[in-house]
Amino acid sequence: MPGGDFHPWIFFILAFWILVCGLGVVAFKKVMYSAVSMVFCFLGVAFAYAALSAPLVAVVQVLVYVGAISIVVIFAIMLTEVQEGARDQFFNKQTVFAAPLAIAVAAVVSVVIVSADIGRIGDTARTPSLHQLSALLFNRYVFPFELISLVLVAAMIGAIVLARKEEEKS
């Protein structure tokens, strides 16, 4: 039964939400609608994390994805042009090949997952305590932690350099 401690229906509702919003991102003509769809999708994923008994991740998801990334995307949309026109203006020429490919990938990977041996799996999701998590973060995984901060700094600097206005030559 899916969902672990929760009622199985929760899983189906969440799945439905997430997938419909995902389709929305892909299918809407207007970019803004896609963006909003994306935000709702992220929200759904946050609930999914909660359903999986990973509250820390759910919160971070909301903070980072819904709160920051979505804003950046919307800013980008606002700074660029708005597209007009028929539907084929929005999908490019390789769509007719991309769709079957995506479906094929989905099918193959699903089959592989279902028939694979994943190892020792418990029946329910367990929550690691915050204490455990922070112990891991600062002991065992401190190196990636530091690296990630470096990456963040680099990304910040890079974004600023890339996006600033050209200086006027006087």
Added chain:
Amino acid sequence: MNALYWWLLLAVMLFCIGAFGVLARRNVIVVVMCLELMLNAVNIALVAIAQFRVGAPGAGTLFSLFIITLAAAEVTVGLAIVIANYRNKRTVQADQYDQLKG
């Protein structure tokens, strides 16, 4: 076992939707958004496996945190590039970024 599989299937579906979007949409910002979808799908799968597995508590969720962080950085830089490009070429159509055509 059963529960985990359902989550993984969800992840696969979301991933493929995102993949389709990356390959098929013309607006480059939508492409970036679909990229985020794919990253989220992977995260779901990661967290699901991490939670259901016996032993090694926490490592999986930690890793998903890193992924989220990196995704944020990546979106930032990517959109900065898009905006810089937009300034020069005045378009966000992915078709029109073909200067490296051989």
Added chain:
Amino acid sequence: MGGTQSMKIAVALIPLLPLAGFLITLLLGKRYFRTKAHILPVALVTVSAALSIYAFIWAFTHQDSVFVWNAFTWVAAGRFSVSWGFLVDDLTGIMLLVVGVIGMLVHYYSIGYMKDDEGYYRFFAYLNLFMFAMFILILANSYLLLFLGWEGVGLCSYLLISFWFRKKSASQAGKKAFLVNRVGDFGFTLGMFLIFMSTGTLQFVGVFSKVGMISSGTLLWICLLLFTGAVGKSAQFPLHVWLPDAMEGPTPVSALIHAATMVNAGVYMVARSYPLFVDSHVAMLVVMIIGTFTAIYAAYIAMTQNDIKKVIAYSTISSLGFMFMALGAGAWVAGIFYLFAHGFFKGLLFLCSGSVIHSMSGEQDMRKMGGLRKKIPITFWTMLIGALAMVGVIPFAGFWAKDEIIGGDFTHGYYVVWAVAMITVLLTAIYMGRLMFLTFWGENRADPEVKAHIHESPKVMTIPLVLLAIAATGLGLLVGLPPDGGWIHGFLEPVFFKVESEPFVWAGQGGALMLASLATVFVGIFIAWTMYVRRTELPGRLAGRVPVLYKASFNKMYMDQVYEAVPIRSTIAFAVWLWTFVDVKVIDGAVNGLARLWELAGERLRPLQTGRVQNYAFSILAGMLVLVVVLAWVWGS
């Protein structure tokens, strides 16, 4: 058989000294020696000559033994092994005498003849290189080492014939000599292969001890193939065409290489291979027939040539024919005796002609000479001696030797050959007489400026002439008397061990033959006298009466044209075909075609690079799908 330490040194130095002379003179001559470039080569060759005489004396005092010295292993490849070794026996002794002495005299002569030539140092360097190669050839104790010398003299012949390389005819003559020689060398090489295949060795001692093992068919082939090499090197028909053209080289070259030494290499080689030939009757017949034919053929052509050197060149071919005739008929000692004498008087004749040309300021056409008797007396008298020796007048050297050959033909039963030889003697007397009379008798027909400059040659040229004339006079008496029983016969007996010869009877058959040949010679001289001194209109009238015969003789029997038409044309045509078809179409086509192929492939694949990231992403996803499928397949099973 053993050799003393001093013999080893002598034998090693004889070829090495000229080699050193060559290297030093060639490398340093242009800058440092210049007009003095002759000093070192001449000195070295004089020492070599002295050592040659020393070796000859050794052979003379050890008449029944042979000096063999394997200096070091030269080639060792599996079953095939040849060492660099020397062999001195009585035959070698004679050859050493000829090569050493005449070579030395020619070097001295060249000091005067080649004076003021811009290639002075080069000439002496090449002369020394030639001496090195020739010495190696006659001192070798194996066919392979002999062949090394053989090729070496061929190379030097090329270098020296085309010495004045800026003259087109000279360089072409050099090429002709080398290429025609090569044909002969090819046969020689095949012969060597056969020898190795049948006996497993190339050293003389080894081969000759195993002659009995070789089947007669193989032996015949070996002899014929070796003889092919001799035909090329010693200018017999049909590979004689290079010798007359070789007269483009300076006269000392003609004297040394084309009279006294190199052309003798073929004769020497056949004589050295005596144990092989003597068991193959058919091969000896072939040798004799070709030699005889060449002798009369060359004499016939010599009668109408106008260039003084060409006459002597054809005379040489004819004499070589005589030598092979002798060897083939079984008169081995006579052949070598003639070789020995011939070296001296033919060398003398060439050097004298060089002196004549020198005094005539370079003129070589006899029609423009005449009356030089009084003006260049030394040259005249020495050349007269040489001519008398050549035609075979008693008591000069040529008489005894030639007579022995002719006598040998008769006594061995080859009457047809004897008759042809007699005719050749007649023709020889006629053309030599013609040469002498046209050059030295009568009115001088030269251009006025040339006429004013006629002078005798310098001492450095005339002294060798005198020395050679003395040799031409005395040798026959010294060495060849009595016929078939003289010193040389005893000397060479250990080499030609199976030859029986009947003792010579003065008053019987031998004497009669001798008188017959003498008479023929005098008839020929008289004919020449009549035609060229007394009634000089006769030659023109005769030529008018039998134009075909005259033209055939004058045009060298059209041999050059035959060669041009058949092998040369077809080879050139083949080469052109190879060029235009194979090289241009096939090979270039393949290479260019391959390049075009890649070009096309590249063009076809170009559209894959659209520059659009989404297309590339598609490829990535598709590839990933394939990978997953494959891996799942592999791991699943």
